[in-house]
Amino acid sequence: MNKFIVSPSPHIHTEQSIPKLMYGVxxxxxxxxxxxVWYFGIGMIITTxxxxxxxxxxxxxxQRYMLRVKPTHLDGSALLTGLLLxxxxxxxxxxxxxxxxxxxxxxxxxxTFGGLGNNIFNPALVGRVFLFISFPVAMTAWPEPxxxxxxxxxxxxxxxxGLMKEGLATRTVGEIMPEVPSYLYLLMGxxxxxxxxxxxxxxxxxxxxxxxxxxxxxxxxxxxxxxVFIFTGILWLANPDxxxxxxxxxxxxxxxxxxxxxxxxxxxxxxxxxxxxxxGVGIGIVxxxxxxxxxxxxxxxxxxxxxxxxTPLINKFVKPKRFGxxxxxx
Amino acid sequence: xxxxxxxxxxxxxxxYKLSSGKPIIELPPPEVAxxxxxxxxxxxxxxxxxxxxxxxVGQLIAVAEGFxxxxxxxxxxxxxxxxxxxxxxSGYRKMAVQIQxxxxxxxxxxxxxxxxxxxxxxxxxxxxxxxxxxxxVGMGGATFPSHVKLTVPKGKTPEYLVINGVECEPxxxxxxTLMMNRTEEIFSGIQLLMKGLGVDRAIVGIENxxxxxxxxxxxxxxxxxxxxxxxxxxxxxxxxxQLVQALLKREVPSxxxxxxxxxxVFNVGTALATYEAVMKNRPLIDRMVTVTGKELKDPSNFRVxxxxxxxxxxxxxxxxPGNTAKVINGGPMMxxxxxxxxxxxxxxxxxxxxxxxxxxRRKEVKPCIRCTKCVTVCPMGLEPYLLMSLSEKGLFERxxxxxxxxxxxxxxxxxxxxxxxxxxxxxxxGKAEVGKIMRARKAV
Numbered sequence: 001m002n003k004f005i006v007s008p009s010p011h012i013h014t015e016q017s018i019p020k021l022m023y024g025v026x027x028x029x030x031x032x033x034x035x036x037v038w039y040f041g042i043g044m045i046i047t048t049x050x051x052x053x054x055x056x057x058x059x060x061x062x063q064r065y066m067l068r069v070k071p072t073h074l075d076g077s078a079l080l081t082g083l084l085l086x087x088x089x090x091x092x093x094x095x096x097x098x099x100x101x102x103x104x105x106x107x108x109x110x111x112t113f114g115g116l117g118n119n120i121f122n123p124a125l126v127g128r129v130f131l132f133i134s135f136p137v138a139m140t141a142w143p144e145p146x147x148x149x150x151x152x153x154x155x156x157x158x159x160x161x162g163l164m165k166e167g168l169a170t171r172t173v174g175e176i177m178p179e180v181p182s183y184l185y186l187l188m189g190x191x192x193x194x195x196x197x198x199x200x201x202x203x204x205x206x207x208x209x210x211x212x213x214x215x216x217x218x219x220x221x222x223x224x225x226x227x228v229f230i231f232t233g234i235l236w237l238a239n240p241d242x243x244x245x246x247x248x249x250x251x252x253x254x255x256x257x258x259x260x261x262x263x264x265x266x267x268x269x270x271x272x273x274x275x276x277x278x279x280g281v282g283i284g285i286v287x288x289x290x291x292x293x294x295x296x297x298x299x300x301x302x303x304x305x306x307x308x309x310x311t312p313l314i315n316k317f318v319k320p321k322r323f324g325x326x327x328x329x330x
Numbered sequence: 331x332x333x334x335x336x337x338x339x340x341x342x343x344x345x346y347k348l349s350s351g352k353p354i355i356e357l358p359p360p361e362v363a364x365x366x367x368x369x370x371x372x373x374x375x376x377x378x379x380x381x382x383x384x385x386x387v388g389q390l391i392a393v394a395e396g397f398x399x400x401x402x403x404x405x406x407x408x409x410x411x412x413x414x415x416x417x418x419x420s421g422y423r424k425m426a427v428q429i430q431x432x433x434x435x436x437x438x439x440x441x442x443x444x445x446x447x448x449x450x451x452x453x454x455x456x457x458x459x460x461x462x463x464x465x466x467v468g469m470g471g472a473t474f475p476s477h478v479k480l481t482v483p484k485g486k487t488p489e490y491l492v493i494n495g496v497e498c499e500p501x502x503x504x505x506x507t508l509m510m511n512r513t514e515e516i517f518s519g520i521q522l523l524m525k526g527l528g529v530d531r532a533i534v535g536i537e538n539x540x541x542x543x544x545x546x547x548x549x550x551x552x553x554x555x556x557x558x559x560x561x562x563x564x565x566x567x568x569x570x571x572q573l574v575q576a577l578l579k580r581e582v583p584s585x586x587x588x589x590x591x592x593x594x595v596f597n598v599g600t601a602l603a604t605y606e607a608v609m610k611n612r613p614l615i616d617r618m619v620t621v622t623g624k625e626l627k628d629p630s631n632f633r634v635x636x637x638x639x640x641x642x643x644x645x646x647x648x649x650x651p652g653n654t655a656k657v658i659n660g661g662p663m664m665x666x667x668x669x670x671x672x673x674x675x676x677x678x679x680x681x682x683x684x685x686x687x688x689x690x691r692r693k694e695v696k697p698c699i700r701c702t703k704c705v706t707v708c709p710m711g712l713e714p715y716l717l718m719s720l721s722e723k724g725l726f727e728r729x730x731x732x733x734x735x736x737x738x739x740x741x742x743x744x745x746x747x748x749x750x751x752x753x754x755x756x757x758x759x760g761k762a763e764v765g766k767i768m769r770a771r772k773a774v
Contacts, residue, residue: 005655005667005690005691006667008755011663011667011685011690013692013693013747014341014343014745014746014748016746020748021701115697116699266700266701266702271705272705321338322733323571323736324571324586324710324736
């Protein structure tokens with residue numbers, strides 16, 4: 001007699017899986033990676049390799065020897081964390097700092113909370129902020145693009161946001177702008193900044209790819225970029241000497257990388273479209289507040305981490321629209 | 331023609347309509363038929379034949395017990411061998427009448443000709459009575475007694491009859507085949523149902539992967555107050571609430587029925603059964619069953635007598651492929667897995683699907699990464715990830731608050747989960763527990 005498998009419906013399942021989703025994100029990062037290697041050469045290659053390898057290695061070691069669970073280091077998520085961490089570091093940062101950052105990202109950011117799916121804060125950003133607080137000098141020395149064969153010995157300079165912040169103390173926006181690379185260069189990535197954040201264009205291509213593959217929805221990136229555009233637009237219209245124009249804010253700093261890749265991290269962002277919009281508006285507003293009124297030139301990393309913390313609350317109160325109204329005494 | 335669809339959620343599983351376009355093959359009666367007395371939702375019918383009694387095709391063998399119940403007829407002629415418990419497609423043993431088939435003798439009142447009898451001047455009560463007498467139930471699989479749906483509760487006013495020709499389950503082609511081959515009869519059945527219900531408008535919803543059926547139905551209904559609406563392909567469009575919303579933009583309230591928004595829904599198969607019952611005096615003794623599977627030699631659309639063993643259907647479609655690991659009664663999204671082939675076809679059997687070893691195994695369950703896919707695809711606007719986690723923790727009161735009872739068990743969440751989490755399994759568990767809590771509350 002035949003023996004059959006008996007299990008409840010549904011009996012078919014999607015071909016989608018965690019590794020496929022993760023590798024989808026990684027593929028979408030390739031244009032930005034190519035641009036970074038083009039401008040920062042050997043520094044970017046070393047930083048990326050060390051970051052990715054350390055993230056995977058630390059995940060394996062911690063799971064295998066400290067937590068004594070089945071290691072999941074090859075599911076693509078540690079690779080992605082390592083890649084994103086490298087993207088938000090200066091390409092000339094010493095490799096041992098990168099390793100410390102990867103340990104903080106995977107160890108503190110992810111595994112302390114119970115591993116993939118349970119972390120409250122974006123692991124790559126945890127790693128970045130850990131390094132930012134521990135090594136403030138190394139984390140704010142930005143190599144000038146085009147120094148192919150230079151690593152830690154690269155000539156450094158200030159980012160456009162840094163120029164703006166510093167300059168506004170004594171001068172007007174109009175006087176500072178000639179020192180900032182042209183918007184075309186900002187779009188292409190020929191500017192100073194974290195290795196993977198420089199080219200707005202490459203990151204936007206990655207975003208379109210992820211939307212096409214349905215890896216992310218439009219809600220988070222578009223809301224963040226839209227909020228920053230509108231908020232800085234209002235400030236700029238109110239006082240164009242004191243505030244830079246909205247396009248400057250969209251093209252500079254870690255905004256694109258943050259809005260497209262950091263804020264859209266599945267685990268740490270809200271579960272509903274409306275929740276994502278609240279989250280995105282919040283990140284946009286806090287980013288602009290830090291950039292224009294705060295002490296730091298860039299604020300997107302802190303804005304995202306703050307709203308990562310709000311995500312459970314948003315999920316609790318913002319529900320999807322249920323089908324059908326309630327019937328009384330039903 | 332512009333296509334419509336429902337507004338929230340939904341998935342697009344691969345269609346695999348392997349038996350599409352194949353003709354209706356009428357199967358001969360089996361050697362032994364096992365006819366359960368409870369093939370419908372509601373109270374089981376009461377057996378009115380005795381062991382050893384000779385019966386004919388179409389003879390009443392069990393009569394409706396109470397209002398939400400319906401009649402059961404013999405689908406074969408022969409001698410009643412046993413009235414006993416038999417394993418049915420649920421895997422449980424249920425009361426059934428076993429008949430040793432001899433010949434194929436029908437009761438005289440049944441009109442077996444193919445002549446089309448146009449709708450007459452029958453009053454609504456007569457139509458409803460004939461539907462009850464013929465034992466008609468929802469043929470889409472829900473098997474709710476049709477005469478009950480036609481009896482509109484006080485205070486409700488039906489405005490529309492909706493005919494479900496969606497067939498959104500992958501693989502299944504029974505309704506498609508009926509619409510292509512029995513178009514006139516279905517149209518006549520729709521008119522009878524409209525009259526029985528007292529409405530003057532009907533809409534037939536058909537998904538756009540069946541353009542031939544849309545065209546054929548359109549030709550037949552031309553000039554009448556029945557319209558045919560094409561729908562974008564999206565699962566679970568055949569769900570009552572989704573279909574009503576897609577066609578009329580009306581949302582059936584939580585815990586309510588389509589009649590609460592002035593709509594009654596019947597399947598195309600039910601329309602055909604209504605025609606045959608009312609105009610041909612033919613009780614519900616057979617039905618369309620799709621027998622299909624990627625490895626099956628000859629996927630087919632059979633017209634099968636109720637009570638025929640599933641094993642016979644598979645033999646007629648080329649035999650059981652060696653690597654078959656799962657046999658599903660129904661479609662791949664909502665059908666039930668069978669533990670044995672020795673179960674009878676019943677009024678609600680729309681398809682038999684064979685799945686190979688490789689596709690039967692579930693994948694390893696991974697942690698939830700909050701990708702939001704389950705929330706995005708849920709057609710009822712629920713949060714499957716949350717419901718599963720509440721169910722795991724036994725927080726059933728909170729599940730009730732999170733509207734778990736609205737779940738239609740379409741399986742879109744489990745289908746779409748990239749971590750292969752058994753979301754619907756846990757939601758079903760929660761629904762059962764919440765049901766207990768609600769009943770206990772009512773009893774106090």
